[in-house]
Amino acid sequence: MTIYKNSQNKKINKRFDDKIIQLSHGDGGIKTGELITNLLLGYFGNEVLNKLEDSAVISCSGHKIAYTTDSFVVDPIFFPGGDIGKLSICGTINDLVTTGCVPTALSLSFIIEEGFTVPDFKKILSSIKNTINDNELRIVTGDTKVVGKGSADKIFINTSGIGIINKNIELSPRRIKAGDKILINGGIAEHGIAILGSRKEFNFKSSIKSDCAPLSSLVTDMLSVSKKIHALRDVTRGGLASILFEMSGASGHSINIYENEIPIKKEVLGICQFLGLDPLYIANEGKMVVFVDNKDTDRVLLAMKKNEYGKDSRIIGEVTEKYEKSDTGKKSDKGNVILITRLGTIRTLDLQYCEQLPRIC
């Protein structure tokens, strides 16, 4: 699970007045947040679910278990840098490892449209197999459903996963404190732009590939050099800005981010500018934001840069201060993320209202 962390806001029984489900309820922006916080938590809220972290952490006979699920509906199912199969496994691995756990077992469930070709299905299966083998993982349970032609679009995949968390490891937004540095492991917005470029309705060609990648080794490498990593978050739907907004809300701390320091490929930036898209809100599938005590920043950055998925790691900002919870005061109770732009001006980042790209994952 991802999107719209807002543990500061206890009023989860607010009304949900929408009459129909729209694409924006699934895009990771403000409408998704309303659906989750005002509707779903009203029905199912409990102390674990309310945290809305990438993975739930549950205790089980004295052990801490990480547990997560995601459904994947990406369109198209094959795209530069990956496919729905690789995406579904990487997504679940990345959600799990934000807890610092060792992923133990995965589930895999297909909903397939009648008439889907077996060669395409085999390509997806190969991709899943390669990803789980590379990460020494096992699928232990699964399910397959087939629906009639026109009742689904080719193939949807659900994965869930569980992992064991070492007793000494606790990663949580609650551990974030003023002075923490914020790191990211490479260029943003590549997944979203790769998907966009592979859609028929968009008439542009680019060399941009999805950053879709499993980040378990990156997290292991980071944790092996520092005990002062406070929190990790997988940066997917909603992009870097939405995730920082959620982390600000969850930690009760303000964040400063420096636009100059955010890694982004020139071509990605160019396409975003051409299409009028804000790369800060475009999805990634192989990016992790890291909140680390200032003292350990250099060693964590070094460990990240040595990893194959962290070569372009950068310090992009810092946690500035604890803010007061107030509906009326200057500081929002939903998080306060300040972007210092290239021109030196200040821009407050918030959740976006409308979807930029449906079916991005």
Next chain:
Amino acid sequence: MTIYKNSQNKKINKRFDDKIIQLSHGDGGIKTGELITNLLLGYFGNEVLNKLEDSAVISCSGHKIAYTTDSFVVDPIFFPGGDIGKLSICGTINDLVTTGCVPTALSLSFIIEEGFTVPDFKKILSSIKNTINDNELRIVTGDTKVVGKGSADKIFINTSGIGIINKNIELSPRRIKAGDKILINGGIAEHGIAILGSRKEFNFKSSIKSDCAPLSSLVTDMLSVSKKIHALRDVTRGGLASILFEMSGASGHSINIYENEIPIKKEVLGICQFLGLDPLYIANEGKMVVFVDNKDTDRVLLAMKKNEYGKDSRIIGEVTEKYEKSDTGKKSDKGNVILITRLGTIRTLDLQYCEQLPRIC
């Protein structure tokens, strides 16, 4: 996970020659079996997955954890006796409790079609909430995706679940032995007929409701009176016959079933006869088959009858003998289930080739 248990057959790398995915690949019959055994296990097979039980059992720091997943695509989403929400929670509970575990936590993931109405969504959410509350369960992680109009049919739900298995409990087809009695907790084929009757294309009215029910209390009651329950199996897609066929294959034992003893409502039987459907292959969603040592049969049956979901429990057959694994001999290596008919004749039950009812769950 359910369907097509065939651990006797080690040749899982047999060819899968179909060119397109058909509805029959998802119906729980022989085509589903081929997809799972010849294709999916070829890619992902491992010692846990190969067992293809309702729930995987994995060991985790000295504990046994049950883990299962299912996607639900039932059409229509509201039907007599339940809806897709109740079905998704009951299905996962029932898969979990076949291991004898105490269900601990669930995941819940939605794929929703743009334009789905919020009142219908709320009905489903209420139904899920009631079912988890009745069973003292929690949803700890979830996901919501929305796809464009026409890219899915209203709503699909994936649930997964984990549970802790007491060290002293081991339920597995491997424990089945000759002489075991086979019990079921009530009338068959009600879910399938209820779904059929609620589809527009079928022009009949009936009072039959889906048997959709959570069977955790039933299993708890059974396990509290006997240590000699050898195996449980949730009887869903593919119906009683397919599940017995799988259990025969998984245990390496032949099974005799008495048609006269199989509970079935008169109206269900009448509709099946009218439509030319075999109730033995029609789906259930609140039925469990129980393999129990002959010595404990009476006390287990009594415990079942006392439970609200077991009032019509019956002994329907017995395990007769261990059979030899041979491709050429009289005994099939894929299981051997004999139905003694009302007329006293003998019929060998096998997996069915074609789907009777797509999107039954």
